[in-house]
Amino acid sequence: MLVLGFPVGPLQANCYVLARAEGGPCVVVDPGQDAVEPLAEQLVKHRLTPAAVLLTHGHFDHVLSAASICAEHDAPVHVHPTDRFMLSDPGAALGPAGRQLFGDGITAEEPAEVREIAGGDVLELAGLSFDVTHSPGHTGGSVLFGVGTEEGGRLLLSGDTLFAGAIGRTDLPGGDHGQMLHSLSTKVLPLDDETVVLPGHGPTTTIGRERAGNPFLQELPASDAH
Incomplete structure (x- = not known):
């Protein structure tokens, strides 16, 4: 299994590419701001063709x-319906502080083919099987993507729900701190310690490492953590 990750844009969001092997179809996860060129370099280097785009x-x-990547490769985008409006109106989720910081100049358009996903879905894409878990808190439509490796391990694409040593912010429109804690308690903590976490920002980690050292997880009530 081939897993590539690289940060893109001013906010250094992680974009990931997953494939069974080089020279075939792949899945692109979270192609954010300024992702087109670095993604193209990886696709050429590893002879990959995107079959789908997944958004956490x-x-x-x-x-x-x-939208650009989907158009170039005639690929659909998969997103939770609660967050779909942001594809064409990115400023709507920034709030006053975010608009002041980034301005109203960020524009986008919805990809031609949008497939709405829900918790419990299993997506069979590019020879890989992705489990979808709805994890509201950072946004109302945040999801986790779980995928198994050929070696028997598990990967979790956690978006901005879980980071190494931290969790995503909940103070933007659509964020809810109570929902975030519930998602962490019921969707993240039950996962195996060996699960490798590929977060939306920052370095890779594991569930076991976060369970032991992430202060936000340790602060959860004991009854919620089991």
Whole structure:
């Protein structure tokens, strides 16, 4: 299994490419701001062709290049319906502070083919099987993508729900801190310690490492953590 990850844009959001092997179809996860050129370099280097784009949530730093990539490769985008509106109106989710910081100049368009996803879905794409888990908190439509490796391990594409040593912010429109804690308690903590986490920002980690050292997980009530 081939897993590539690289940060894109001013906010250094992680874009991922997953494939069974070089020289075949792949899945692109969270192609955010300024992702087109670095993604193209990886596709050429590894002889890959995107079969689909997956979005962990709708914030512009994770989705802004999706329409261009989908159009170039005639690929659909998969997103939770709650966050779909951000594909064509990225400023709607920034709030006053975000608009002041990034301005109203961020524009986007919805990809030609949008497939709405829900928790419990299983997506068979490019020879890989992705489990979809709805994890609201950072946004109302945040999701986790789980995928198995040929070696028997598990990967979790956590978006901005879980980072190494931190969790996603919940103070933007659509965010809800109570929902975030519930998602972490019921969707993240039950996962095996060996699960490798590929987060939306920052370095790779594991569920076991976060369970032991992430202060936001340790603060969860004991009854919620089991």
